[in-house]
Amino acid sequence: MGRAGQIARQVRWYWGTLMGDTHYQRYVEYRRRVHPGEPVPTEREYWKIRHAATENHPGAGCC
Amino acid sequence: MASPTAAPSNPLEETDGDVTYIRTDPELPPVAVIDRSPITTRHKIIFGIIALLGAVAWAIIAFLRGETVNAVWFVIAAICTYIIGYRFYARLVEMNIVQPRDDEATPAEVFENDTDYMPTDRRVLFGHHFAAIAGAGPLVGPVLAMQMGYLPGAIWIIIGAVFAGCVQDYLVLWVSTRRRGRSLGQMVRDEIGAVGGASAIVAVFVIMVILLAVLALVVVNALAESPWGVFSIAMTIPIAIFMGLYLRFLRPGRVSEVTLIGVVLLLLAVVAGNWVAGTAWGQDWFGLSKVALSWCVVIYGFAASVLPVWFLLAPRDYLSTFMKVGTITLLALGILIARPVVQAPAVSAFAHSGTGPVFAGALFPFLFITIACGALSGFHSLISSGTTPKMLEKQSQMRLIGYGGMLTESFVGIMALVTAAILNQHLYFVLNAPEGKTGGAAESAAAYVNTLPLGGNPITAGQVKQAAAAVGETSIVSRTGGAPTLAIGMSDVLHRAFGGPALQAFWYHFAIMFEALFILTTVDAGTRVARFMLSDALGNLGGPLRKFRNPSWRPGAWACSLIVVALWGSVLLMGVTDPLGGINTLFPLFGIANQLLAAIALTLVSVVVVKKGYLKWLWIPGVPLLWDLTVTLTASWLKIFSADPALGYWSLHRQCQQALDAGKTRCSTAKNVDQVHDVIRNTFIQGTLSIVFAVLVVIVVVTGVIMALRVIRGGGIPLTEDEPVPSRLFAPSGLIPTANEREVQRQWDAQAKSPAKSVGTGAR
Numbered sequence: 001m002g003r004a005g006q007i008a009r010q011v012r013w014y015w016g017t018l019m020g021d022t023h024y025q026r027y028v029e030y031r032r033r034v035h036p037g038e039p040v041p042t043e044r045e046y047w048k049i050r051h052a053a054t055e056n057h058p059g060a061g062c063c
Numbered sequence: 064m065a066s067p068t069a070a071p072s073n074p075l076e077e078t079d080g081d082v083t084y085i086r087t088d089p090e091l092p093p094v095a096v097i098d099r100s101p102i103t104t105r106h107k108i109i110f111g112i113i114a115l116l117g118a119v120a121w122a123i124i125a126f127l128r129g130e131t132v133n134a135v136w137f138v139i140a141a142i143c144t145y146i147i148g149y150r151f152y153a154r155l156v157e158m159n160i161v162q163p164r165d166d167e168a169t170p171a172e173v174f175e176n177d178t179d180y181m182p183t184d185r186r187v188l189f190g191h192h193f194a195a196i197a198g199a200g201p202l203v204g205p206v207l208a209m210q211m212g213y214l215p216g217a218i219w220i221i222i223g224a225v226f227a228g229c230v231q232d233y234l235v236l237w238v239s240t241r242r243r244g245r246s247l248g249q250m251v252r253d254e255i256g257a258v259g260g261a262s263a264i265v266a267v268f269v270i271m272v273i274l275l276a277v278l279a280l281v282v283v284n285a286l287a288e289s290p291w292g293v294f295s296i297a298m299t300i301p302i303a304i305f306m307g308l309y310l311r312f313l314r315p316g317r318v319s320e321v322t323l324i325g326v327v328l329l330l331l332a333v334v335a336g337n338w339v340a341g342t343a344w345g346q347d348w349f350g351l352s353k354v355a356l357s358w359c360v361v362i363y364g365f366a367a368s369v370l371p372v373w374f375l376l377a378p379r380d381y382l383s384t385f386m387k388v389g390t391i392t393l394l395a396l397g398i399l400i401a402r403p404v405v406q407a408p409a410v411s412a413f414a415h416s417g418t419g420p421v422f423a424g425a426l427f428p429f430l431f432i433t434i435a436c437g438a439l440s441g442f443h444s445l446i447s448s449g450t451t452p453k454m455l456e457k458q459s460q461m462r463l464i465g466y467g468g469m470l471t472e473s474f475v476g477i478m479a480l481v482t483a484a485i486l487n488q489h490l491y492f493v494l495n496a497p498e499g500k501t502g503g504a505a506e507s508a509a510a511y512v513n514t515l516p517l518g519g520n521p522i523t524a525g526q527v528k529q530a531a532a533a534v535g536e537t538s539i540v541s542r543t544g545g546a547p548t549l550a551i552g553m554s555d556v557l558h559r560a561f562g563g564p565a566l567q568a569f570w571y572h573f574a575i576m577f578e579a580l581f582i583l584t585t586v587d588a589g590t591r592v593a594r595f596m597l598s599d600a601l602g603n604l605g606g607p608l609r610k611f612r613n614p615s616w617r618p619g620a621w622a623c624s625l626i627v628v629a630l631w632g633s634v635l636l637m638g639v640t641d642p643l644g645g646i647n648t649l650f651p652l653f654g655i656a657n658q659l660l661a662a663i664a665l666t667l668v669s670v671v672v673v674k675k676g677y678l679k680w681l682w683i684p685g686v687p688l689l690w691d692l693t694v695t696l697t698a699s700w701l702k703i704f705s706a707d708p709a710l711g712y713w714s715l716h717r718q719c720q721q722a723l724d725a726g727k728t729r730c731s732t733a734k735n736v737d738q739v740h741d742v743i744r745n746t747f748i749q750g751t752l753s754i755v756f757a758v759l760v761v762i763v764v765v766t767g768v769i770m771a772l773r774v775i776r777g778g779g780i781p782l783t784e785d786e787p788v789p790s791r792l793f794a795p796s797g798l799i800p801t802a803n804e805r806e807v808q809r810q811w812d813a814q815a816k817s818p819a820k821s822v823g824t825g826a827r
Binding site: 014015016017018019020021023024026027030031034043044046047048049050051053054055056057058059 | 175177178179181184186187190191195310311315316317318319320322371372373376377381384385446449450588591592595614615
């Protein structure tokens with residue numbers, strides 16, 4: 001892997017994590033760690049849970 | 064680089080030279096690395112060179128007269144000052160007040176639930192925090208402040224950020240992180256008491272309403288009678304809905320994929336806008352008047368507040384985040400490539416006379432009120448408490464996120480200042496003087512600005528029309544609010560750097576769309592937040608109103624959304640129909656509101672500093688607080704009591720009332736009886752709001768001072784900090800990990816099962 005490839009991978013990782021691509025993967029890891037043995041919601045269900053949470057706890061953007 | 068202070072007698076501590084490693088569990092690698100090594104000679108030389116370069120850049124900006132200053136010097140002066148401020152002043156604040164303890168768990172680690180509390184990689188959190196604090200404020204304020212010349216604005220944006228804005232953001236983040244990420248209002252109640260707390264909560268709500276109204280006014284002024292602009296911004300709604308449906312039903316979780324599709328569609332919409340604006344139906348449908356457009360924004364705000372977030376709000380937020388980061392990077396590159404020359408004077412004639420047409424009043428205090436967000440922004444305290452602390456991995460990262468995030472925002476302000484400074488100054492006033500003065504037509508506007516004390520060659524009506532044609536608009540006269548000025552400056556920079564004259568109109572509308580996009584994102588999210596504040600407050604009154612506490616109770620959500628929208632909508636409509644030009648009268652109110660919120664935040668921080676016993680360091684939040692109070696209360700005083708009708712709301716109110724009583728049909732720029740009535744009503748509302756703001760903030764500050772004095776005498780409410788919990792995860796402190804931090808990270812990675820994993824730790 002060249003230096004350019006490494007930088008491209010890091011940009012991809014950063015952007016994906018900032019926007020939310022990796023959030024489900026993180027959630028799966030979290031569930032396995034905190035609630036081992038329990039079934040893990042699917043990606044579709046996970047985003048429904050996430051959006052329901054934002055629905056009730058809105059974050060303010062600024063000026 | 065981190066310097067968390069260690070507990071004195073920890074058996075799990077291990078010191079190697081100047082570096083201390085702290086463990087909370089003998090089975091696990093260290094959770095904190097404390098590096099006390101003195102600064103190396105190499106670093107001394109590097110920082111010396113940076114300081115020298117910065118000093119040269121400042122000297123060129125400040126003292127070069129009679130020759131043109133290149134805009135790149137602003138960028139250099141800013142960046143060098145930021146580096147020195149971050150390395151030395153932020154460190155001073157860190158070592159003496161914040162004293163981060165990386166062996167203690169942050170709220171994100173303790174309460175991790177993967178919805179709001181989640182430890183997030185510092186670089187990712189920096190992006191989130193920046194996207195949340197950055198908005199139209201730092202772009203618009205410096206543009207309007209250009210009325211005074213570039214030098215006072217540049218000094219305040221850079222120095223104000225280093226000593227006031229960044230300190231506020233950093234210390235509020237510190238206070239909130241030690242209190243499970245509590246909100247500003249709650250913390251004021253806990254630390255200062257019930258009266259101060261209630262005043263703070265009411266102040267935050269009223270200030271929010273003004274913020275929403277003035278931001279909406281900026282959008283309306285930028286888009287009115289511009290079918291191209293209205294079309295491209297209207298298209299963001301179907302594009303966002305498409306993205307929402309795509310994420311919900313087609314490919315859940317593919318956020319950056321759908322955002323890229325959305326951005327491509329958005330660029331197509333900007334291109335198509337030119338074609339739509341050329342058709343008869345395009346003119347009919349999208350050439351909206353200011354009043355019609357205001358109603359559209361009001362309806363949009365209401366819809367966004369009651370519709371499900373996945374449908375409209377979340378996807379718009381993705382688009383907005385992408386555009387914010389992308390466009391600001393593009394503009395920085397554009398300035399470095401195009402290297403434009405500044406045309407504004409260092410200090411203009413209006414700085415002393417206070418008779419400028421953009422906003423009334425002299426440099427002190429109104430420059431500081433107008434710049435607001437770029438140097439010190441009270442609204443950031445709402446993000447630094449509540450949202451960001453719940454995602455923080457390590458206490459020592461607060462310097463990067465809180466202080467560093469605001470430095471970046473200040474840099475955005477400097478870029479906005481540059482884009483306004485490179486414009487022809489006559490053109491600047493054609494754009495920014497209210498219609499009552501320019502008369503609205505190219506000829507009258509040219510005649511008006513040629514009477515201003517500007518120097519240089521006068522402008523002709525032909526040049527005004529030509530400037531409008533170059534950006535694909537029919538008129539640019541009295542496009543107040545800052546956004547069109549910024550868009551013209553941006554199109555100037557960007558077409559020189561990328562694409563040539565053929566793309567100038569595209570870049571103008573791209574810039575307008577970019578500003579409108581994230582102003583509307585603030586308006587929709589802000590309406591929602593204000594709706595929750597209102598229903599919370601109503602629910603706390605008890606009795607039958609208790610039902611309002613349940614956010615999923617639809618009638619409550621609808622009623623509260625309606626009240627919030629009615630409040631800011633009426634201020635917006637008042638602004639768009641104001642005979643004096645809404646920006647001229649309302650923008651100072653917005654600035655005052657913002658700076659008063661900063662006073663509340665700094666009061667809270669100062670009280671906490673006193674309670675912690677760091678009296679010696681009280682000046683760190685105390686001096687910015689005193690300065691902010693001096694500026695803001697002076698401005699409030701002038702707005703309320705000044706006998707000059709151009710400045711004081713009430714004296715204009717009385718003047719117009721007397722004119723009306725005397726049977727006259729004119730007063731100030733009001734040209735008929737209806738307009739005189741408008742002025743009388745508007746000045747009454749604006750004057751009342753100024754009084755309400757000032758009184759609420761004075762209550763918070765006075766209760767804060769009383770609390771601080773009681774604490775100094777040994778009484779007062781004790782600190783409400785959480786009990787520390789030992790941390791079980793590790794993360795580096797600064798942007799770039801040190802060699803020691805890398806080594807500890809390797810030990811954690813080698814650990815078969817890490818007890819906690821942060822977002823994206825796998826890819827490091």
